[in-house]
Amino acid sequence: MSVIKTENLTKIYRMGHTKIYALDHVNLSFEKGEFAGLVGPSGSGKTTFLNMVGILDKPTEGRVIVMGKETSSLNQKEAALFRRKYIGFIFQTFNLFPHYTAFENVEFPLLLLDLSTEERKERVMEALEMVNLAHRANSKPSELSGGERQRVAIARAIVKRPEIILADEPTANLDAKNSYNVLDIMADINEKLKATFIFATHDEKVIKYLRRKITLNDGKVVKDEVMK
Amino acid sequence: MVLLKLAYKNLVRAGLRTWLNALALSFGLVAIIGLQGLYIGMGEQAASVAKDAEYGGGQYWHKLYDPYDPLTLQDAHGKIPQNISKLISEGKATPILIVQATAYPQGRTVPVLLKGIIPEQKILKFPTGVLKSEDVDGIPALIGERMAAELGVKEGDYLTVRWRDVNGTFDATDVKIVKIMSTTDQNIDNGQIWVPLKVLQRLTGMEEEATIIVVSPDLKNPPPAPGFEFKNLKFLLKTIEALVKVKTQGTFVIYIILLSIALISIFDSQVFSIFKRKKEIGTLMALGFTRLQVIILFTLEGALHAFFAVILSALYGAPLLIYAAKVGYALPKSATESFAIALGERLYPRYGTGLIVGTAILVFIVTTIVSYLPVRKIAKMKPTEALRGGIQ
Ligand SMILES: Nc1ncnc2c1ncn2[C@@H]1O[C@H](COP(=O)(O)OP(=O)(O)OP(=O)(O)O)[C@@H](O)[C@H]1O
Ligand SMILES: [Mg+2]
Numbered sequence: 171m172s173v174i175k176t177e178n179l180t181k182i183y184r185m186g187h188t189k190i191y192a193l194d195h196v197n198l199s200f201e202k203g204e205f206a207g208l209v210g211p212s213g214s215g216k217t218t219f220l221n222m223v224g225i226l227d228k229p230t231e232g233r234v235i236v237m238g239k240e241t242s243s244l245n246q247k248e249a250a251l252f253r254r255k256y257i258g259f260i261f262q263t264f265n266l267f268p269h270y271t272a273f274e275n276v277e278f279p280l281l282l283l284d285l286s287t288e289e290r291k292e293r294v295m296e297a298l299e300m301v302n303l304a305h306r307a308n309s310k311p312s313e314l315s316g317g318e319r320q321r322v323a324i325a326r327a328i329v330k331r332p333e334i335i336l337a338d339e340p341t342a343n344l345d346a347k348n349s350y351n352v353l354d355i356m357a358d359i360n361e362k363l364k365a366t367f368i369f370a371t372h373d374e375k376v377i378k379y380l381r382r383k384i385t386l387n388d389g390k391v392v393k394d395e396v397m398k
Numbered sequence: 399m400v401l402l403k404l405a406y407k408n409l410v411r412a413g414l415r416t417w418l419n420a421l422a423l424s425f426g427l428v429a430i431i432g433l434q435g436l437y438i439g440m441g442e443q444a445a446s447v448a449k450d451a452e453y454g455g456g457q458y459w460h461k462l463y464d465p466y467d468p469l470t471l472q473d474a475h476g477k478i479p480q481n482i483s484k485l486i487s488e489g490k491a492t493p494i495l496i497v498q499a500t501a502y503p504q505g506r507t508v509p510v511l512l513k514g515i516i517p518e519q520k521i522l523k524f525p526t527g528v529l530k531s532e533d534v535d536g537i538p539a540l541i542g543e544r545m546a547a548e549l550g551v552k553e554g555d556y557l558t559v560r561w562r563d564v565n566g567t568f569d570a571t572d573v574k575i576v577k578i579m580s581t582t583d584q585n586i587d588n589g590q591i592w593v594p595l596k597v598l599q600r601l602t603g604m605e606e607e608a609t610i611i612v613v614s615p616d617l618k619n620p621p622p623a624p625g626f627e628f629k630n631l632k633f634l635l636k637t638i639e640a641l642v643k644v645k646t647q648g649t650f651v652i653y654i655i656l657l658s659i660a661l662i663s664i665f666d667s668q669v670f671s672i673f674k675r676k677k678e679i680g681t682l683m684a685l686g687f688t689r690l691q692v693i694i695l696f697t698l699e700g701a702l703h704a705f706f707a708v709i710l711s712a713l714y715g716a717p718l719l720i721y722a723a724k725v726g727y728a729l730p731k732s733a734t735e736s737f738a739i740a741l742g743e744r745l746y747p748r749y750g751t752g753l754i755v756g757t758a759i760l761v762f763i764v765t766t767i768v769s770y771l772p773v774r775k776i777a778k779m780k781p782t783e784a785l786r787g788g789i790q
Binding site for chain 1: 400404407408411412677678680681683684685686687688689690691780781782785
């Protein structure tokens with residue numbers, strides 16, 4: 171069974187009288203543990219696709235089935251609960267909470283789950299160790315480098331052991347060295363946790379790591395290739 | 399609970415702005431408690447003065463007696479019932495006979511009430527004892543300072559007074575002012591001349607009669623008295639209560655103004671938060687917070703200002719208010735006179751638990767409402783839009 175499956179997934183934005191097909195009848199499926207990436211020019215629909223899979227937005231047409239669940243049947247609250255359980259996000263701009271320490275940032279997704287303080291602490295430290303930042307647990311984002319911040323964000327995305335991790339341009343704000351570091355860590359986590367990773371990226375460095383590369387253009391899938 | 403903790407952290411870590419808002423709010427809180435306490439203190443003080451000087455533990459009124467209609471006095475008197483006479487002889491009640499009269503100081507005419515009271519009575523706390531002086535040539539009379547000023551008389555002066563007796567016939571005599579008393583209770587002073595009960599009864603031909611009968615505060619369960627109706631303290635103190643209420647309502651506008659400065663600032667902070675922290679809102683949603691949870695979180699952040707305000711108020715407000723209650727506020731004479739109720743020279747505010755808790759709850763509620771209003775916007779926010787941040 172696929173972890174994610176889209177059927178004729180279409181998203182149309184209306185700008186006055188013109189219709190923009192951000193996604194145009196996209197049929198894709200992803201299996202557990204994939205390390206896949208969406209590539210393509212700016213405006214080709216990569217972010218839109220991730221938003222549909224993350225149930226942050228609803229399709230205009232077609233269906234998205236995540237973990238066997240048809241997402242358009244979920245209301246706002248159910249979608250939130252679904253994300254809480256199954257989906258981790260990594261953003262281009264890290265989106266850490268500035269007033270909270272690395273530890274607290276990573277702990278955030280666990281606060282909504284029914285866990286004891288000790289359990290939470292254990293999981294947070296484990297996640298921070300996976301991104302090699304256990305020693306910076308008490309630092310605020312402002313005291314961390316860009317690469318370190320993104321690693322904290324990765325720890326936050328994986329701490330609840332989600333099935334799916336969606337990463338939109340995760341290296342766009344990082345230099346080469348940090349990009350590779352972050353990518354190594356994500357590849358490693360993918361290996362260990364068997365979580366399905368889907369990237370949206372232009373970055374050649376990211377593309378080098380992908381095991382599957384899906385090329386979008388004008389909202390359509392133009393190429394879907396297995397790498398290496 | 400999680401949301402409350404997060405809201406608390408967010409607010410504390412937001413730093414100075416939080417404390418400024420909370421401080422402004424606490425000013426309002428302390429001022430309201432202070433002012434309200436002043437009015438409560440005023441009411442209690444007035445009630446206590448009125449009990450001492452007028453009401454004792456309650457009053458029997460002659461059936462026809464209406465304190466707001468002096469014309470009723472003509473008929474509002476009757477024989478003191480047997481059972482009440484017994485109470486009077488035991489010192490548990492004291493009768494007062496009230497007769498309409500006219501005084502003639504230096505050729506002027508001043509309408510007055512002649513009030514006959516037993517000089518030896520101990521229930522009402524004013525110097526009726528001076529009326530005992532039987533030796534005086536003329537009838538001994540006791541008046542208050544305000545009455546003395548109006549009549550233009552001094553202690554030892556004589557004053558001609560004319561009244562109608564029980565048959566409606568005019569009669570006149572001279573009374574001698576044996577004492578001018580200073581009292582905070584205008585109701586035993588303005589327009590009144592106190593004379594010995596027996597004398598007034600004799601002069602008017604109303605032997606053994608009274609208009610009202612004041613009972614001692616120690617008297618439990620006053621018995622029914624034929625021809626008279628018992629008015630308990632609750633009834634008698636209604637006027638004071640009503641007056642304090644009117645005064646309090648007048649200050650409501652001030653309270654709104656006091657609070658509004660802080661509330662506008664909190665409202666502003668909330669609007670600013672929603673605007674500036676859009677990306678944070680989107681991130682929370684992506685992490686699995688429902689919209690409702692985000693709304694609650696942001697509302698709590700605003701509402702918690704009230705919590706900090708209470709803490710600040712306790713820190714600086716409590717000592718301030720307690721000090722004010724100890725020392726009291728000096729009142730200028732003109733101020734005490736302009737009030738229709740009895741006030742002492744110093745006013746001591748009183749703060750009950752009800753007042754403090756009530757005001758704190760009120761501040762909590764309005765702060766929560768004000769905090770919620772801007773936050774409602776989140777309900778319409780799409781996670782994708784929020785994540786993009788900035789202005790849409
Ligand atoms: N909220 C919106 N309203 C209108 N049009 C939108 C909206 N969001 C996206 N679009 C349009 O949909 C198309 C796909 O956008 P999307 O953000 O998915 O592209 P992308 O592949 O992620 O691009 P980039 O590489 O620049 O991030 C674009 O033409 C974009 O202008
Ligand atoms: Mg994009």
